[in-house]
Amino acid sequence: MKKHGHYCKICGEHKANEKFSGKGHVAHICKSCTAMPLEERNQAMTLTRILNLPWYLSKEQCAWLKKRCHDDRPIIKEAAQQAYECRFPFEERNRQKKQYHVDHLSLMVNDDVYDEYGDEISLNAIFRVSRKDSVISMTEDGQEHAVYIPSDKMTKLLKWMVHHLEIFCWQEDYALGKDDWNDDDEWDDAEDESEIIDTPVCWQLDITYRNGVSQQVVSYTSLPDRAEELVSKLMGYLFPMEDEEENPME
Numbered sequence: 001m002k003k004h005g006h007y008c009k010i011c012g013e014h015k016a017n018e019k020f021s022g023k024g025h026v027a028h029i030c031k032s033c034t035a036m037p038l039e040e041r042n043q044a045m046t047l048t049r050i051l052n053l054p055w056y057l058s059k060e061q062c063a064w065l066k067k068r069c070h071d072d073r074p075i076i077k078e079a080a081q082q083a084y085e086c087r088f089p090f091e092e093r094n095r096q097k098k099q100y101h102v103d104h105l106s107l108m109v110n111d112d113v114y115d116e117y118g119d120e121i122s123l124n125a126i127f128r129v130s131r132k133d134s135v136i137s138m139t140e141d142g143q144e145h146a147v148y149i150p151s152d153k154m155t156k157l158l159k160w161m162v163h164h165l166e167i168f169c170w171q172e173d174y175a176l177g178k179d180d181w182n183d184d185d186e187w188d189d190a191e192d193e194s195e196i197i198d199t200p201v202c203w204q205l206d207i208t209y210r211n212g213v214s215q216q217v218v219s220y221t222s223l224p225d226r227a228e229e230l231v232s233k234l235m236g237y238l239f240p241m242e243d244e245e246e247n248p249m250e
């Protein structure tokens, strides 16, 4: 297919030939973009280039984009970081892991979980973890059970939440609002809308980091694997197995 018109590398649009001057044709800059102040024009060109990058980047494109992630112009910087993050999500997560240090966490669970023997337990409880107090607690039926954790173990536990569970991404990974239900195929045939609205919160995570950032994840679907892993880890601290010899094989 032959494309009519001509591509402008500043605005990124295909425009009719008469929108270009003779010189503009060669330079791939349309008349209206030629009229822009140079600074503005350069910014628009860089932005267009970022937005038009292919999904799989060549080495050169990747190096160029990385540089733009540190650009002085905020609009360029933001667009470049977004373009980079969606192509290399894991790299971005690993970078973020260094910034997140959990200060306080509360996890409400209203769901069935499995114990270490695979038995189902019906849980309706709130777990709390506090770095400052070095305490893990669980409140169920108004009763609180709390344990003190040595600070080195607490530090390890909180690091594990960030590095292994990637807890700071749960919002992105798991948060499913009530509105999202409507997009789910499962609910397409639901005759009664109230069924959707009455869905109780299955689990909720509230977390505060040392840098002041706080997150909330509210979910109407059952605990995902990583959240279940967290619950069983906390249960392990709260209710350690008794009468077990340490390292019996040694």
Ligand SMILES: [Zn+2]
Pocket (backbone or CB within 6 Å): 008, 009, 010, 011, 012, 013, 029, 030, 031, 032, 033
């Ligand atoms: Zn243009």
